[in-house]
Amino acid sequence: MEEIIRLKQEGLSQREIAARLGISSSKVRYHLVKHGLLPQSGRSSGRKDENAEVPEVDFAYLPQTAGLNQDRLVLLPRDPETLYVYWMLTERRIRMIEQHFHSAWHELPKWLRVYDVSYTAFNGNNANRSWDIQVNRDADNWFIKGMSAGTVFCVDFGTTALDGRFITLLRSNVAETPRLHGEYSPAQNDSVWVSSEPIKQPDWAESFTGYSIAE
Secondary structure (H helix, E strand, O other): OHHHHHHHHOOOOHHHHHHHHOOOHHHHHHHHHHOOOOOOOOEOOOOOOOOEEOOOOOHHHOOHHHHOOOOEEEEEEEEOOEEEEEEEOOHHHHHHHHHHHOOOHHHOOEEEEEEEOOOOOOOOOOOOEEEEEEEOOOOOEEEEEOOOOOOEEEEEEEEEOOOOOEEEEEEEEEEEOOOOOOOOOHHHOOOOOOOOOOOOOOOOHHHEOOOOEOO
């Protein structure tokens, strides 16, 4: 912990501290928040939903894969009205995005697109509804509030093109919010695919160029 504080006081970013110490950015943020070096929460300034914030995170509840160096977006239900999502992008993908947009990673707007995928075999285009939440540009986790109980959700993490189009960078697993007592669950419908494992990234992920998909 002392090493994290020392590096922060030297002016290193959370990502730089994490890389130097070989730990996740989320863990760095946790210790900085705990010792009052970062604010505990932030409010969303999204286009549709403003019921999201970034509180202190209990890392004991994060999956053990959190330290793996791979692109990932993990969605977890917290309670009937709240989802928790955290993400990581490898340096390779960040460099690719920066080169395409001719912009530093920390300068790009960051968004979450939330999909209600109850009773559907979600393919990216057939959600019941969706809405966008703008997150802090240096955030790597977010709480999403105002959800419906017993509902299946999926989340995309992305940025926007100059014309305002949403560009997906990562897609999460699907997750169902806990049901209220006696409430029917969409997951009870045999035609619905609900998995605790991350959804395989789209086939275009490796040829991502932002505005279009390279052939």
